[in-house]
Amino acid sequence: MSTQTHWNHIYQTKSPQETSWYQPHLETSLDWILEAAPDRSASIIDVGGGESTLVDDLLARRFASVTILDVAGAALGKSQNRLGDRAKNVAWIEGDVTEVALPPRAYDIWHDRAVFHFLTQAEQRSAYVRQLSASLKTGGQVLMATFGPEGPQKCSGLPTQRYDALSLLRELGPDFRLVRHSVVDHQTPFGTRQQFLYCHFAFAASC
Numbered sequence: 577m578s579t580q581t582h583w584n585h586i587y588q589t590k591s592p593q594e595t596s597w598y599q600p601h602l603e604t605s606l607d608w609i610l611e612a613a614p615d616r617s618a619s620i621i622d623v624g625g626g627e628s629t630l631v632d633d634l635l636a637r638r639f640a641s642v643t644i645l646d647v648a649g650a651a652l653g654k655s656q657n658r659l660g661d662r663a664k665n666v667a668w669i670e671g672d673v674t675e676v677a678l679p680p681r682a683y684d685i686w687h688d689r690a691v692f693h694f695l696t697q698a699e700q701r702s703a704y705v706r707q708l709s710a711s712l713k714t715g716g717q718v719l720m721a722t723f724g725p726e727g728p729q730k731c732s733g734l735p736t737q738r739y740d741a742l743s744l745l746r747e748l749g750p751d752f753r754l755v756r757h758s759v760v761d762h763q764t765p766f767g768t769r770q771q772f773l774y775c776h777f778a779f780a781a782s783c
């Protein structure tokens with residue numbers, strides 16, 4: 577089954593509260609974006625945004641340039657329906673982050689919660705980093721949340737990769753600098769806990 581078919585099926589058959597990653601609001605992500613964004617004109621991409629309400633919260637805080645990317649058109653459709661008229665203030669990209677066309681040097685902030693840890697093949701991770709490096713502005717910021725060292729080894733029926741801050745930094749490579757990291761226990765809607773690692777990296781490439 578392709579990545580796209582897998583994730584579309586999830587969004588077509590489950591409500592948000594039936595998914596382990598659900599949070600009413602992505603509070604840590606939002607707090608870190610508010611701290612990292614130079615101002616409200618910052619260009620923000622949420623990679624694998626799914627149907628999370630981060631986009632609602634960014635629009636409510638008057639961020640003017642928000643892009644949501646996801647391989648699952650079904651997820652984007654659900655977010656668009658939820659937002660109604662406000663959806664027209666968002667750029668929507670349906671595609672696989674490792675291969676979809678992205679504008680060069682376009683984003684001040686790249687946010688990814690719970691996507692990178694699904695890339696279990698080294699080639700997928702290299703392709704992700706190439707996309708990230710080409711579409712971030714020089715001086716851009718990367719906010720990533722993956723499963724931590726004691727996080728799950730599977731999610732949504734797929735294998736996952738666990739990281740600590742140094743192993744994640746190694747994946748991104750020498751053009752990135754670790755600004756801070758934090759391990760956060762996520763309480764799933766089923767009453768279980770999943771360990772997440774949040775990392776903030778600064779992009780220092782000069783090309």
Ligand SMILES: C[S@@+](CC[C@H](N)C(=O)[O-])C[C@H]1O[C@@H](n2cnc3c(N)ncnc32)[C@H](O)[C@@H]1O
Nearest residue numbers: 583597624625626628646647648672673689690
């Ligand atoms: C665990 S969910 C997290 C959703 C959202 N970021 C959140 O925190 O609520 C993973 C999301 O990544 C998307 N996804 C998975 N692999 C992807 C890929 N290769 N390219 C783009 N999106 C992907 C899925 O469709 C899904 O929406």
